[in-house]
Amino acid sequence: MPKYMVERNLPGFDVSQLPGAAASAKEATETMTSEGTPIRYLRSTFVPAEQKCFCLFEGGSVDSVREAQDRAGLPYERIHEAEFITSEELA
Numbered sequence: 338m339p340k341y342m343v344e345r346n347l348p349g350f351d352v353s354q355l356p357g358a359a360a361s362a363k364e365a366t367e368t369m370t371s372e373g374t375p376i377r378y379l380r381s382t383f384v385p386a387e388q389k390c391f392c393l394f395e396g397g398s399v400d401s402v403r404e405a406q407d408r409a410g411l412p413y414e415r416i417h418e419a420e421f422i423t424s425e426e427l428a
Contacts, residue, residue: 338375338395341402342419345390345412347383355383355390358411362392365409369401376401393421 362378369376376396383390394402399416406413 338377338397339418340379340421341394341396341399342417343392343394343402343406343413344415344417345392346388346414347390347412348388350383350388350390352383352385355381358390358409359392361409361411362394362405365405366394366396369405369408374401374404376405378405393419 359378359381362381366376366378374397376394379393379395381390381392394405396402396405399418402416403413406416
């Protein structure tokens, strides 16, 4: 399944808010999956100095990822299909 990186601009956001935002994303994707649209929230990276957050999702289309953001009530700037590799995959 394709992976998507969601870029968020979050002025005034505090790192203590990250667990709540992540929980909203996870809940929205679990609901959508139970309704028949497979999508999964994977992780987030918050960069305080830039007031940016980058969130990784797995889903069938950019539209499903966009819908998950809207359902979760999370702002976003851009959504890009992305490829990732882990250090474990290099062995």
